[in-house]
Amino acid sequence: MTATTVRAKPGARRRPVSFRKVILTGVAWLVALAFVAPYLEMLVTALKPEKELMRSSYVPTKWDWSNFVNVWKAAPIWQNMKVSLIVAGAATLVTLLCALPAAYYTARNRFWGRNGFLLLILVTQMFAPTALVIGIYREMVALNLTDTLLALILVNAAFNLPFCVWILHGYFASIPKELEEAAFLDGAGKIKALTRVTLPISTPGVVTAVVYTFIGAWNEYIVALTVTSSPNRQPLTVAIPSFVTQYQEHWQYLFATSLIAIVPVVILFVFIERYLIGGLTAGSVK
Amino acid sequence: MVLISVVVLWPVVEMVRTSFLKISSSGLTLGSQGGKNYSDLFGEEDLVHILVRTVLWVAAVVIVTMVVSLALAQLLNARFPGRRVVRWAVIVPWAASVLMTALVWKWMLDNYFGVVNRVLLDLHILDKPVNWLSHPDQAMMWMMWVAVFVSLPFASFVILAGLQTIPGEVYEAARVDGAGTFRTYFQITLPMLRPAMLIASIINVINVFNSFPIIWAMTQGGPGHATDTTTTFMYKIAFFDQDVGESAAMAVVNFALILVMVLFYLRASRWREEVR
Numbered sequence: 001m002t003a004t005t006v007r008a009k010p011g012a013r014r015r016p017v018s019f020r021k022v023i024l025t026g027v028a029w030l031v032a033l034a035f036v037a038p039y040l041e042m043l044v045t046a047l048k049p050e051k052e053l054m055r056s057s058y059v060p061t062k063w064d065w066s067n068f069v070n071v072w073k074a075a076p077i078w079q080n081m082k083v084s085l086i087v088a089g090a091a092t093l094v095t096l097l098c099a100l101p102a103a104y105y106t107a108r109n110r111f112w113g114r115n116g117f118l119l120l121i122l123v124t125q126m127f128a129p130t131a132l133v134i135g136i137y138r139e140m141v142a143l144n145l146t147d148t149l150l151a152l153i154l155v156n157a158a159f160n161l162p163f164c165v166w167i168l169h170g171y172f173a174s175i176p177k178e179l180e181e182a183a184f185l186d187g188a189g190k191i192k193a194l195t196r197v198t199l200p201i202s203t204p205g206v207v208t209a210v211v212y213t214f215i216g217a218w219n220e221y222i223v224a225l226t227v228t229s230s231p232n233r234q235p236l237t238v239a240i241p242s243f244v245t246q247y248q249e250h251w252q253y254l255f256a257t258s259l260i261a262i263v264p265v266v267i268l269f270v271f272i273e274r275y276l277i278g279g280l281t282a283g284s285v286k
Numbered sequence: 287m288v289l290i291s292v293v294v295l296w297p298v299v300e301m302v303r304t305s306f307l308k309i310s311s312s313g314l315t316l317g318s319q320g321g322k323n324y325s326d327l328f329g330e331e332d333l334v335h336i337l338v339r340t341v342l343w344v345a346a347v348v349i350v351t352m353v354v355s356l357a358l359a360q361l362l363n364a365r366f367p368g369r370r371v372v373r374w375a376v377i378v379p380w381a382a383s384v385l386m387t388a389l390v391w392k393w394m395l396d397n398y399f400g401v402v403n404r405v406l407l408d409l410h411i412l413d414k415p416v417n418w419l420s421h422p423d424q425a426m427m428w429m430m431w432v433a434v435f436v437s438l439p440f441a442s443f444v445i446l447a448g449l450q451t452i453p454g455e456v457y458e459a460a461r462v463d464g465a466g467t468f469r470t471y472f473q474i475t476l477p478m479l480r481p482a483m484l485i486a487s488i489i490n491v492i493n494v495f496n497s498f499p500i501i502w503a504m505t506q507g508g509p510g511h512a513t514d515t516t517t518t519f520m521y522k523i524a525f526f527d528q529d530v531g532e533s534a535a536m537a538v539v540n541f542a543l544i545l546v547m548v549l550f551y552l553r554a555s556r557w558r559e560e561v562r
Contacts, residue, residue, distance in 0.1 A: 025366040031358070032375035035439075039378060041401055042390045134524055134537045219383035222498045226525070237385050241503065244389075251393055258386040269381035270374050273443075 039262070046255040068260075071253045077260075079232050080239040084261070087149055087224075087235055088217035091156035095164050095213045096206070098157070103168035104194070108177070137226050147229050155227075156217035164209040171205030172198065208275040215265045236261045333519075337543075339426070340495070340515040344547070347433045347494045352487055354434065355442035356479075362442065363449045380439035388503035391432045395419055395504075422512035425505050429513065432500050437493065441486040448482025449475070488548060495544050516540045 046067055071077060136155055137146075145151040175198055183193040199206070221237045228234045236257065243254035362373055379387055394401045397417040406412040419425045452475065460470045498517050505513045514522070520540060524533035 021366060024361075024364055025368070028361055028364075028366055028372045029368065031361065032372040035375045035378055035435075038387060038390045038394065038435075039382065041394055042386075045390075045393065132537070134520065134530065134534050137524075138530070138534075215381060219385070221383070221385045222521075237383055240386065241389065254389065255393075258383075258389065262382045262386060266378055266381045269377055273373070273377060 039259075042255040042259060042262075046252055046259055048252050067252045067256045071256045071260075074250065074253050075239065075243065075257075076232065077236075077239070077257055080234055080236045081260075083149065083233060084218055084235040084237070087152045087156060088214045090149075090153045091160065091217040092210055092213045094153065094157035095160050096210060099161055099164035099168055099209060100206075103165045104172050104198070106165070107169050107172035133222050133226050136223060140227055146227055147233055148227075149233060151227050152217075152220075152224055152235070155223050156213075156220055160213040160216050164213060167209050167212075168202070168205050171202040175201055204275045208272045211268050211272045215269060218261070218265055336511060336514050336516055336519050339513075340517075340543075343426070343430065343433075343515055344491060344495050347430050347437065348487055348490050350430075351434050351437040351441050351490055351494075352483065355438050355445055355486070356483075358438060358442040359445035359449055362446050376439050376442065378439075379436045380443075383499075384436050384497070385499040385503055387436055388432055388500045391428070391435075392419065392504045395428060419505055420509065422509065425513050429500055429504055432504070433494055433497055436500070437490050441490055444486040444489075445479060445482050448479045452478050488551060491547060491551065492544065495540075495547070516543070 047065065048067075140146045140151045143151075145154075179197055179201075180193045183197045184190075188196065218235075219237060220235075224235050224238045228238060231239070240254055240257050240261070243250040243257070358376070362369070362376065366372075393399075395403075395418040397403070397415055397420075400418075402418070403412065403415040407415065416424070418428055456474055456478075457470065460474055465473070495515075496517055497515075498521065501513060501515060501518050502521075506518070511519065511522075516536065517540065520533050520536040523536055524530050
């Protein structure tokens with residue numbers, strides 16, 4: 001009562017907040033909470049001492065931060081994390097090295113079969129690794145690449161490539177050709193024009209492609225599950241479920257590790273949010 | 287380009303070829319056996335149930351996702367304090383690994399220790415804990431819920447991007463013409479969102495159809511084959527029953543199925559006019 005009268009007092013600068021807006025804000029914040037809730041539960045569980053897991057309580061009586069320390073000793077997490085990092089990093093690098101020239105070429109030149117090529121890229125996007133996992137497995141057996149990181153790197157790179165070409169194509173196509181021609185007039189070579197003019201302008205696109213590929217490879221599960229067998233060559237996604245098996249139930253470690261894996265990529269993702277949506281629509285709607 | 291053809295196309299070819307081969311459990315190829323893998327596959331008594339379940343799974347998840355994400359996109363497009371933070375929160379399930387999200391839901395639905403039962407008991411909705419994931423129907427409902435949960439961010443962000451491309455003048459014109467909120471929405475907003483919805487739903491169909499981690503982490507398709515979709519079924523044939531040939535046949539059927547669904551969908555929504 002008092003609060004509203006104070007706000008509505010004549011002469012107060014602030015306009016009374018409309019009822020609708022309050023409701024809207026409330027709903028929006030509830031929605032946000034709903035989306036984060038499972039991850040909060042993850043955090044709460046990760047902070048429970050092992051004994052308290054078996055008591056269904058909302059919050060632990062003792063907040064056991066040591067779980068986050070002990071988990072490194074409880075399992076070779078560091079090794080799995082290294083695998084994840086290597087696979088995701090190398091896959092991103094390979095993807096970028098292939099996608100940049102391909103996207104640039106298709107955006108700048110019209111050649112026979114260009115539309116067909118772009119369509120092919122769209123179609124490959126439909127072939128999720130899951131659908132092909134049997135074929136991938138057979139291929140890796142034939143190449144003698146089962147249980148190697150190289151197999152994971154290649155598969156991740158290949159399946160993220162289409163999206164990257166698509167998004168970069170959109171970016172390059174939106175940069176006017178005249179800009180490069182101006183650079184030529186100033187005596188720059190083709191390569192120099194590319195590295196000095198075009199690439200800097202398309203940095204957001206490149207960053208988006210990089211982060212998207214990295215996260216995709218980081219979260220990949222089924223191919224890694226199928227292709228790798230020795231524990232020290234498994235990425236985090238494959239290693240994490242092994243905390244809870246028929247023989248042991250270390251949910252607190254499972255979620256501590258999950259959070260270690262999730263938090264960095266969520267931050268990265270938030271960082272590219274704006275460009276990602278722009279890229280998605282630029283690539284697909286036009 | 288070489289990379290795409292080697293890594294993407296080879297498996298396709300290899301998969302189709304494998305589906306006609308007889309392969310021993312140790313991985314040796316024992317020669318062709320024609321269509322026997324297919325007849326084996328169609329001889330599996332669970333197959334019909336699994337196919338029906340898969341189609342239901344995809345349809346239900348995609349429809350619910352699209353409807354909810356329309357509302358969600360509208361919400362994210364409105365102006366209110368803290369909008370950025372709310373957008374970030376909605377992104378989280380997209381960036382986080384689906385596997386880990388599925389695992390935390392499994393934990394929350396745990397019979398004895400899960401927070402879902404705890405809340406429902408404390409609210410006196412239930413009088414004794416329910417073992418959600420051990421009953422196929424309930425398990426399926428919960429897994430669909432998780433699938434919707436992880437699909438929402440992508441779908442609503444694509445639609446949000448679509449909303450932002452609609453120029454404000456259009457709405458002004460509608461207001462001048464005397465159209466109400468309701469009519470504006472159904473006659474202007476929705477039709478203009480069609481391309482965005484098309485993209486969002488196609489990608490959603492593909493993802494949901496191929497969704498392996500959710501089912502794998504939560505029930506492994508069990509009990510028996512009661513919550514399998516074609517994807518987990520395929521995996522089981524290959525790596526539990528050790529019959530790679532039959533599994534490849536399943537994969538080919540899978541593939542045909544998704545191709546048919548997507549083509550059908552594209553035709554239904556007149557892809558060429560809209561997108562090109």
